[in-house]
Amino acid sequence: MQNHLVAALDIGGTKIAGALVDGAGRILVRAQRPTPAQEDGDTVMRAVGQVLGELTASPLWARAEAVGIGSAGPVDASLGTVSPVNIPGWRGYPLVERVRQLTGRLPVELIGDGVAITAAEHWQGAAQGYDNALCMVVSTGVGGGLVLGGKLHPGPTGNAGHIGHISVDLDGDPCPCGARGCVERIASGPNIARRALDGGWQPGADRDTSAAAVAAAARAGHPVALASFERAAQALAASIAATATLVEIEIAVIGGGVAKAGDVLFTPLRRALRDYATLSFVQNLTVTPAMTGTDAGLVGAAAAALGSGARVGAGASA
Ligand SMILES: [Zn+2]
Numbered sequence: 001m002q003n004h005l006v007a008a009l010d011i012g013g014t015k016i017a018g019a020l021v022d023g024a025g026r027i028l029v030r031a032q033r034p035t036p037a038q039e040d041g042d043t044v045m046r047a048v049g050q051v052l053g054e055l056t057a058s059p060l061w062a063r064a065e066a067v068g069i070g071s072a073g074p075v076d077a078s079l080g081t082v083s084p085v086n087i088p089g090w091r092g093y094p095l096v097e098r099v100r101q102l103t104g105r106l107p108v109e110l111i112g113d114g115v116a117i118t119a120a121e122h123w124q125g126a127a128q129g130y131d132n133a134l135c136m137v138v139s140t141g142v143g144g145g146l147v148l149g150g151k152l153h154p155g156p157t158g159n160a161g162h163i164g165h166i167s168v169d170l171d172g173d174p175c176p177c178g179a180r181g182c183v184e185r186i187a188s189g190p191n192i193a194r195r196a197l198d199g200g201w202q203p204g205a206d207r208d209t210s211a212a213a214v215a216a217a218a219r220a221g222h223p224v225a226l227a228s229f230e231r232a233a234q235a236l237a238a239s240i241a242a243t244a245t246l247v248e249i250e251i252a253v254i255g256g257g258v259a260k261a262g263d264v265l266f267t268p269l270r271r272a273l274r275d276y277a278t279l280s281f282v283q284n285l286t287v288t289p290a291m292t293g294t295d296a297g298l299v300g301a302a303a304a305a306l307g308s309g310a311r312v313g314a315g316a317s318a
Helices: 041-056 059-063 095-103 113-124 183-187 189-198 211-219 223-247 257-261 263-276 296-308
Strands: 005-011 015-022 027-034 067-071 108-112 133-138 142-148 251-255 286-289
Touching: 005 041, 005 059, 005 095, 005 113, 005 296, 015 041, 015 296, 027 041, 027 296, 041 095, 067 095, 067 113, 067 296, 095 108, 108 113, 108 296, 113 133, 113 142, 113 251, 113 296, 133 223, 133 257, 142 183, 142 223, 183 189, 183 223, 189 211, 189 223, 189 257, 211 223, 211 257, 211 263, 223 251, 223 263, 251 263, 257 263, 263 286
Parallel strands: 005 067, 067 108, 133 251, 251 286
Antiparallel strands: 005 015, 015 027, 133 142
16 A cells, blocks of 8 residues: 655646645646746745645645655755746745745655656656666756666755756857856757758748657658757767766656657767767666656656655555
């Protein structure tokens, strides 16, 4: 029996999701609100309160042992604050304290969304069974997280593994973060699409200019679309190779909308990895698509909560 039960929150720029999750990772109760991302901070918090209100109204709530929060970043787990780039009303916002006001006695664990997805992949997905893993989310942005020595490695502030803002092109384009040539500036969905459009690729009759449309064109052999994915793959490969060289990861798991391009991304990525991951101890690195789906943020937040108070794993029992 899986007697453990925790509450999980997944806070992003478009939705605030909540759930009660058991020790086997099953979602027993869920609640969701759109994120009023352009409103003031307290209005955003009211939406979080509504989600928590639905969870606390459940008869199962009495069994909840901890609250896990995965939030769009940056977060500061040491201070319990969040400053999500796409929620301007929250800057240094005391999210942990506010959640505690609504949930009372329970311990609250805060991690960044990239770390949350890493926790989910390590618990239930492609990184299961690996003690050293990098998990990446490549979508509108590029995020990530690390598992080191068998454990999630959130770092002191909960942002470790934020691979999207490693520079892989020293004199590259300026990135909104302030640096140049970041992985995200090259490999995110919008940047894949932008580069294809700049190179002369034109969308079809549906005017779809998303990275998915570029992927479809690449699959059909469009050279500019292929080149844009090739460039993104190079950036990802260089960053994965750097990570592997630094901390000896055994597997890199890639999820997010851009990873749905499948072979259009993974074939040039695995090829480029041979160019960048050259030392003997990184040559056997596995690169694989993520397995967890839209609930990954919730499952990962639950994993963090279970790790803090209760226990994670199929063998755990009360
Ligand atoms: Zn950057």
